[in-house]
């Protein structure tokens with residue numbers, strides 16, 4: 001993990017409120033693993049802002065970010081040639097178990113950011129299916145970098161593109177096929193997944209699947225999720241991102257952000 005000053009090569013709004021920024025960052029591009037993140041110094045704010053590594057290509061790194069506050073607004077206004085202070089790569093990313101062939105990726109909204117990198121990386125040796133959901137077609141980011149071998153399954157709540165419904169409504173159709181699951185998205189999605197896939201603390205009963213069938217289909221499925229909690233230092237020094245898991249207290253920035261879904265005690269996670 002190192003600090004670099006990197007030059008922006010492009011920064012465009014690709015769907016309303018979401019920017020794709022590419023930066024020259026050869027050192028980060030050379031070592032980054034899917035699921036890892038960086039922290040960026042935004043203007044003169046004391047706290048750096050964490051962003052997942054979305055793609056790497058020829059010494060450049062891409063970030064896909066939603067404008068939600070003053071840091072990401074400032075970032076969205078940077079232009080080609082501007083320079084930004086970046087620390088990374090940070091944290092522990094996704095892992096693929098030996099013997100896993102079929103990988104199922106579930107992205108909800110901006111959660112596509114780290115999963116596009118995982119798809120890019122994993123498709124070299126694995127069969128990859130990516131379920132990517134948003135409220136409406138307008139909110140689905142174009143994924144031009146997805147390798148052709150990745151089976152892309154869009155889902156929209158209003159049915160304007162792909163399957164109608166939430167990604168967790170589509171998930172049961174792919175559970176049997178998958179050896180390992182990976183997810184990034186909002187809390188509600190994780191809660192629904194933990195009910196469907198990992199037999200963890202239940203939230204709502206999914207509409208289109210009986211509990212018994214879900215459990216039967218999901219036997220022994222492993223599921224890794226990226227937790228995007230609020231962070232302070234981002235480097236394991238302040239304990240500001242600590243969560244209580246079934247394996248004890250963990251720092252999301254240092255021990256994660258990727259965790260086994262089944263290890264999370266959802267009642268204690270504030271995102």
Ligand SMILES: Cc1cc2nc3c(=O)[nH]c(=O)nc-3n(C[C@H](O)[C@H](O)[C@H](O)COP(=O)(O)OP(=O)(O)OC[C@H]3O[C@@H](n4cnc5c(N)ncnc54)[C@H](O)[C@@H]3O)c2cc1C
Pocket residue numbers: 037049050051052053064065066067068069070071072073110113114227228229230231257271
């Ligand atoms: C490991 C990690 C990876 C992330 N990757 C991405 C990514 O690839 N793309 C992306 O768009 N965002 C990502 N985030 C979330 C991103 O860090 C926040 O959206 C950003 O820090 C907000 O900064 P801000 O100054 O714009 O907003 P602030 O002014 O700090 O906050 C504005 C609003 O955003 C909410 N918010 C702030 N931080 C977070 C957070 N960490 N998670 C959820 N909501 C938050 C606040 O509660 C508030 O409502 C990631 C977060 C983590 C921890």
Ligand code: FES
Pocket residue numbers: 231232233234235236237238239240241242251252253254
């Ligand atoms: S943000 Fe400081 S320890 Fe994780």
